[in-house]
Amino acid sequence: xxxxxxxxxxxxxxxxxxxxxxxxxxxxxxxxxxxxxxxxxxxxxxxxxxxxxxxxxxxxxxxxxxxxxxxxxxxxxxxxxxxxxxxxxxxxxxxxxxxxxxxxxxxxxxxxxxxxxxxxxxxxxxxxxxxxxxxxxxxxxxxxxxxxxxxxxxxxxxxxxxxxxxxxxxxxxxxxxxxxxxxxxxxxxxxxxxxxxxxxxxxxxxxxxxxxxxxxxxxxxxxxxxxxxxxxxxxxxxxxxxxxxxxxxxxxxxxxxxxxxxxxxxxxxxxxxxxxxxxxxxxxxxxxxxxxxxxxxxxxxxxxxxxxxxxxxxxxxxxxxxxxxxxxxxxxxxxxxxxxxxxxxxxxxxxxxxxxxxxxxxxxxxxxxxxxxxxxxxxxxxxxx
Amino acid sequence: xxxxxxxxxxxxxxxxxxxxxxxxxxxxxxxxxxxxxxxxxxxxxxxxxxxxxxxxxxxxxxxxxxxxxxxxxxxxxxxxxxxxxxxxxxxxxxxxxxxxxxxxxxxxxxxxxxxxxxxxxxxxxxxxx
Numbered sequence: 001x002x003x004x005x006x007x008x009x010x011x012x013x014x015x016x017x018x019x020x021x022x023x024x025x026x027x028x029x030x031x032x033x034x035x036x037x038x039x040x041x042x043x044x045x046x047x048x049x050x051x052x053x054x055x056x057x058x059x060x061x062x063x064x065x066x067x068x069x070x071x072x073x074x075x076x077x078x079x080x081x082x083x084x085x086x087x088x089x090x091x092x093x094x095x096x097x098x099x100x101x102x103x104x105x106x107x108x109x110x111x112x113x114x115x116x117x118x119x120x121x122x123x124x125x126x127x128x129x130x131x132x133x134x135x136x137x138x139x140x141x142x143x144x145x146x147x148x149x150x151x152x153x154x155x156x157x158x159x160x161x162x163x164x165x166x167x168x169x170x171x172x173x174x175x176x177x178x179x180x181x182x183x184x185x186x187x188x189x190x191x192x193x194x195x196x197x198x199x200x201x202x203x204x205x206x207x208x209x210x211x212x213x214x215x216x217x218x219x220x221x222x223x224x225x226x227x228x229x230x231x232x233x234x235x236x237x238x239x240x241x242x243x244x245x246x247x248x249x250x251x252x253x254x255x256x257x258x259x260x261x262x263x264x265x266x267x268x269x270x271x272x273x274x275x276x277x278x279x280x281x282x283x284x285x286x287x288x289x290x291x292x293x294x295x296x297x298x299x300x301x302x303x304x305x306x307x308x309x310x311x312x313x314x315x316x317x318x319x320x321x322x323x324x325x326x327x328x329x330x331x332x333x334x335x336x337x338x339x340x341x342x343x344x345x346x347x348x349x350x351x352x353x354x355x356x357x358x359x360x361x362x363x364x365x366x367x368x369x370x371x372x373x374x375x376x377x378x379x380x381x382x383x384x385x
Numbered sequence: 386x387x388x389x390x391x392x393x394x395x396x397x398x399x400x401x402x403x404x405x406x407x408x409x410x411x412x413x414x415x416x417x418x419x420x421x422x423x424x425x426x427x428x429x430x431x432x433x434x435x436x437x438x439x440x441x442x443x444x445x446x447x448x449x450x451x452x453x454x455x456x457x458x459x460x461x462x463x464x465x466x467x468x469x470x471x472x473x474x475x476x477x478x479x480x481x482x483x484x485x486x487x488x489x490x491x492x493x494x495x496x497x498x499x500x501x502x503x504x505x506x507x508x509x510x511x512x513x514x
Binding site: 132133134135139141144145146147148151192198241242244249372 | 392393395396397398401405423425426427429433434452453454455456457458459460465467468469471472475476477478479480481492503508
């Protein structure tokens with residue numbers, strides 16, 4: 001059984017806020033839910049499936065109640081928590097549920113306020129006594145990946161910087177982006193070192209905000225007014241140090257989620273016109289591009305250099321909203337906004353300066369957790385009908 | 386550098402208590418599976434490779450090489466270097482590097498275990514050999 005073509009993304013909404021000290025987290029969830037439902041042209045009472053992750057206050061049942069969803073109709077919930085890629089996994093799970101007839105209109109929400117206040121720590125796993133004292137953070141966990149990637153493949157800070165440069169070229173056209181200034185490779189290299197070898201400009205922003213999706217059946221999607229965007233392939237995977245055997249931090253679980261998604265879609269990376277790639281850090285993008293098969297392992301540095309990711313300039317336009325590196329990173333989780341910008345591109349709703357011509361195939365890929373420690377990855381391949 | 390840093394005491398549990406008891410005596414332990422022969426870290430009762438429950442404690446040499454590292458420069462408690470050490474016995478372990486010039490760490494460098502006190506059992510760290 002496949003989910004290929006069984007589910008369409010009929011509604012999207014990205015919260016315009018980047019700083020929301022005057023709002024509650026639940027309120028942001030409600031605002032993005034309302035936005036996505038209205039974008040689809042539906043009513044909240046139509047929703048019969050709800051998906052959320054660890055950012056939803058209290059989890060699924062308090063949220064279903066708070067959002068006022070129609071509990072006589074709601075018949076499927078999923079609160080899979082895999083960090084930043086949770087929402088890409090939710091998209092696949094929603095398609096599975098729709099294909100199995102378990103729901104027909106699924107709502108997925110993400111929202112939170114890490115810029116206003118620190119997020120609560122994640123629950124400890126069995127490794128806690130053997131790791132927590134060592135202070136793994138996003139910065140240094142991704143720094144460890146970059147350090148080893150440079151060692152094994154000769155990847156350079158200049159090459160990583162090109163990823164930020166490309167993001168900044170796109171962000172200049174996004175009125176909501178936190179960082180709208182176009183930057184150069186030198187700007188990135190001259191920004192302060194945060195955790196070797198990652199500079200400040202190798203790191204994404206911290207922002208409040210959120211986003212939501214409506215996923216539905218082909219029949220319902222065709223009855224609505226939005227351009228049709230269907231899910232044709234999906235993959236998810238996890239990776240960790242696995243008892244410390246054969247540790248290799250130069251690849252991610254994307255090496256498994258990507259091929260699964262491409263195989264289901266029946267296409268190859270060369271067919272992709274636009275790529276949303278989670279950019280928590282520049283190294284995240286470089287490793288994901290290799291893992292997804294856009295270039296060979298170790299050649300990501302060469303692939304991203306010289307503007308190859310800039311829309312209208314390079315071969316693979318990526319993160320045309322400015323991504324996490326420049327636009328936003330709601331709840332420290334980039335998966336949702338990756339899907340939303342991919343849908344905009346397929347609908348032809350991206351900013352004209354960054355809109356990819358004849359964009360009919362797009363990928364939205366993300367990771368969650370710490371790439372250098374243990375993490376999840378999820379890949380979605382979307383097609384304009 | 387990190388001499389004044391206070392580290393949290395391990396909570397410990399029945400599965401890992403023997404590790405911390407040994408640490409208190411200055412011994413760095415790993416687990417080895419007698420069914421498949423593989424060593425692993427952090428210690429589990431069930432072998433993560435073959436699922437045998439025939440895992441036994443083994444004192445490791447405490448010697449290894451740096452697999453990777455990153456010097457965290459922006460921290461309220463001061464700079465610290467996190468990394469992985471690949472032990473002589475095979476498994477790679479997450480750790481911090483201590484008692485050395487953190488700017489001069491190198492992948493492939495030889496390191497050895499050193500324990501630092503907490504309010505409970507001491508924690509293993511690594512320093513250049």
